[in-house]
Amino acid sequence: MQRRIVTGSIMLATIIQALDSTIANVALPHMQGSFSASQEQIAWVLTSYIIAAAVFTPTTGFLAGRFGHKPLLAGAIIGFTVASMLCGAATSLNEMVLFRLLQGVFGAALVPLSQAILLDTTPPEKHGSAMALWGMGVMVGPILGPALGGWLTESYSWRWVFYINLPLGGLALAGVLAAVPASKLNLTRRFDWMGFAWLGIAISSFQIMLDRGQSQDWFSSNEIIIEALIAGLALYLFIVHSLTKHNPFIPMQIFADRNVVLGLSLITIVGVVLFATMALMPPFLESLKGYPVVTTGMVLAPRGVGTMVSMFLVGQLINRVDTRLIMGFGMMLTAASLWQMANFSLDVDETTIIVTGIIQGFGIGFVFVPLAAVTFATLNPSLRTEAASLFSLLRNVGASIGISITQNLAIRFTQINHAVLSENLNLLRPMLRPGHAPAGWALNSPQSLALANLAVTREAATIAYLNDFRFMMYLTLFALPLLFLLKRSTQAASREEMNAALAD
16 A cells, blocks of 8 residues: 555656646747747746756755655655746746746656655566556656646636646645655765766756757857857766766766666657657647647647556566567657658648557657666666666756757758749749639739748648658667667566666
């Protein structure tokens, strides 16, 4: 019973953090109107949260050792819930950005800490099933976020996007205080302020570069060049400092484990594919197909159903089947769904979109859960919390990279496609001559030219989105060979064998 309460409370803590990574996206236009903010200004509502969470996620290992898993998780839930209430009550853009920063600071520990606690409180032979449950919260939260956010915004107010965390946070806190066991403390380890500073500067500079690159025309802007140089230099200094310090901010022993290194690489790619797809589909459906926000959320929500079903199945299979085969199957499903999306048109019906989303959610679920289990299968338990922090950090970094790259490619391809398609708009083409052109398409008036330009822009943008889906399909297939480099793990080994592996 105690283990069920622990699992349930940790699931809730994971869900509220994962939800907030996407639930606020659909409410941004409403917030923009409330705060009289520009497009660039309102983007800081998302950016501030992402940067704060990314910078403070790696601190989870040290804080868990100093204060213990239970007090840290309880404090993080309280802080996150209070910050959510403050976000809902914000009266200005400055207040909202400040409260979102606080939300990111407290929310940073929720996902890696919940993963570490589940691994520590679950017998080794049941780690796969535990990661399946944990993965549901991590993956389903961002997928259902847009649908829930759209419904709350349309039915009530954008403020309820944040207020909904109050009951969920209260239940999670009650479960944590009642059932999560105390953990061993490490009071001898000192906090590596220099390592934290260099890593924080590298992450924040890189994130700001990704967020502002599109509006500043990337490396034609001095600002972007400076941010890239600062990020690169800070990362270099962090690596040098970590290799020369006795007790660095991130223990370097983590990277001696091959499964951890490969797992971190693969979760970055999963972050790119999952979150980039989620960022591209709403504008594709709303701007190009004309769907309202609520309909968009309803069409995309079944993706989460596919993820939940696959995670349940993985929990049953992971003890019997080689995890590499499970992940390979999931990647092939994901690639197949992206291939289908790359062949969409503006005439695609809702059923096709829903089925494709379910297949993709199904595939992602078959990748994420085994990956979360196999990454830590041979790692010393004392390094789990730090490794879990990096796992969450690189998933979010992958998401930022994926969203930035695909949005930039969509804009560039739209411009290129528009230029190519426009070349065919001339009176030398028989179908465009007066008397033969479609209604309103005669090219002998400004109104007709404007209508034709609108249609060409729409087609150019559609082709650009399809190119993005094809790019992510190739990226998924590129990651497949990495699976064969992972150490084989069937999760069917005896408890003694697993304990021996964990103790190496």
